[in-house]
Amino acid sequence: xxxxxxxxxxxxxxxxxxxxxxxxxxxxxxxxxxxxxxxxxxxxxxxxxxxxxxxxxxxxxxxxxxxxxxxxxxxxxxxxxxxxxxxxxxxxxxxxxxxxxxxxxxxxxxxxxxxxxxxxxxxxxxxxxxxxxxxxxxxxxxxxxxxxxxxxxx
Amino acid sequence: xxxxxxxxxxxxxxxxxxxxxxxxxxxxxxxxxxxxxxxxxxxxxxxxxxxxxxxxxxxxxxxxxxxxxxxxxxxxxxxxxxxxxxxxxxxxxxxxxxxxxxxxxxxxxxxxxxxxxxxxxxxxxxxxxxxxxxxxxxxxxxxxxxxxxxxxxx
Numbered sequence: 001x002x003x004x005x006x007x008x009x010x011x012x013x014x015x016x017x018x019x020x021x022x023x024x025x026x027x028x029x030x031x032x033x034x035x036x037x038x039x040x041x042x043x044x045x046x047x048x049x050x051x052x053x054x055x056x057x058x059x060x061x062x063x064x065x066x067x068x069x070x071x072x073x074x075x076x077x078x079x080x081x082x083x084x085x086x087x088x089x090x091x092x093x094x095x096x097x098x099x100x101x102x103x104x105x106x107x108x109x110x111x112x113x114x115x116x117x118x119x120x121x122x123x124x125x126x127x128x129x130x131x132x133x134x135x136x137x138x139x140x141x142x143x144x145x146x147x148x149x150x151x152x153x154x
Numbered sequence: 155x156x157x158x159x160x161x162x163x164x165x166x167x168x169x170x171x172x173x174x175x176x177x178x179x180x181x182x183x184x185x186x187x188x189x190x191x192x193x194x195x196x197x198x199x200x201x202x203x204x205x206x207x208x209x210x211x212x213x214x215x216x217x218x219x220x221x222x223x224x225x226x227x228x229x230x231x232x233x234x235x236x237x238x239x240x241x242x243x244x245x246x247x248x249x250x251x252x253x254x255x256x257x258x259x260x261x262x263x264x265x266x267x268x269x270x271x272x273x274x275x276x277x278x279x280x281x282x283x284x285x286x287x288x289x290x291x292x293x294x295x296x297x298x299x300x301x302x303x304x305x306x307x308x
Contacts, residue, residue, distance in 0.1 A: 065223070068281065069219070069223045069281070109297070109300070110297050112288075113289060113293075113294065113297045114297070114301065116282065117275060117297075117298065117301055120274075120275060120278040120279075120281075120282060121271060121274060121275055121278075123278065123281070124274040124275075124277065124278035124281070125274075127222065127223070127274075127277070127278070128270065128274060134266075135267060139267075140267065143263070143264050143267045143268070143271075144271065146263070147268065147271055147305050150304040150305055150307065151301045151304055151305060153304065
C-alpha cells in the first residue's frame with residue numbers, strides 16, 4: 001500500500017501510529033504470555049519468556065523500534081491504553097521472578113528492578129540487532145537465557 | 155536559545171543532530187574511559203564502568219535517547235564518525251570482559267555477546283528511566299553492578 005493509500009484509511013499520523021502500536025503490543029503480550037504458560041517452574045518459565053521475547057525483538061526489530069521509541073507521540077488516551085498492555089508484560093516478568101524467589105530457585109535483593117533489567121535486555125535487542133551480525137536471533141536468545149538465569153540468581 | 159536562533163548557527167537539521175551526537179558520544183566515551191581507568195582489576199573495572207554508564211544514562215536520559223535512536227538520520231559520513239566512537243566504547247567493554255576471563259575471574263562462553271548485553275543494559279536505562287520511579291539513578295547503578303558481575307560469571 002502506498003503512503004497516500006494509508007492516509008485514506010487513517011485520519012491522522014497519530015491514528016496510524018496508534019493502530020501499529022496497539023497491534024504490536026498485543027502481539028508482544030501474546031508472545032510472552034504463550035511462553036510463560038509453557039511451564040510452572042520459574043526457571044523454565046523465565047527461560048521460555050526470555051527466548052521468545054529476544055527472538056521476537058530480533059526478528060521484528062524495525063517494528064519494535066517504532067513501538068518502543070514513538071510512545072511519546074501517541075495521544076494521552078492512546079498512550080494510556082498501550083501502557084496498560086506494557087504493564088501486563090511487566091507484571092508477567094515480575095511474577096515469574098517473585099515465584100522463583102518464593103520457591104528458593106532465584107536469589108535477588110530487588111526482584112522488581114531485576115525484572116525491569118530482564119525485560120530491558122530483551123527490548124533493547126531491537127535497537128542493536130541488525131543483519132550481518134555474527135549471531136543468529138536463536139544464538140542471541142540462547143546466550144541471553146543463560147544471562148537471565150544468572151541475573152535472577154538461579 | 156530559540157529554535158530560530160539555533161538554525162542561524164547550523165546549516166541544517168542534520169548538521170545540528172551531528173553536533174549533538176558527536177559531542178554526546180565524546181562525553182559518553184570519556185565517562186566510561188575515566189571509569190575504566192580507575193582499576194586494573196577486571197571485576198572492579200567492570201563495576202566502575204557499569205556504575206558510571208548507568209548513572210550517565212539515567213541522568214541524561216533525554217539527550218541519550220536522541221544519541222541512541224536518531225543515528226539513522228545522520229549523513230553516512232557523520233554516521234561513520236559517530237559509530238567509530240561507539241566502537242571505542244564497545245572495545246573497552248569487550249577488553250574488560252576478556253581480561254576477566256583471562257584472569258579466571260569471569261566465566262562466560264561468549265565474551266563478545268556478554269559485553270554487548272552489558273552495554274545494552276546501561277544504554278537502555280535512557281529508554282525506561284523517568285522521574286517518579288521508586289529508585290534513584292544511584293540505586294539502579296548499584297543493582298546493575300551486581301547484575302553485571304553475575305552476567306560476567308564473576
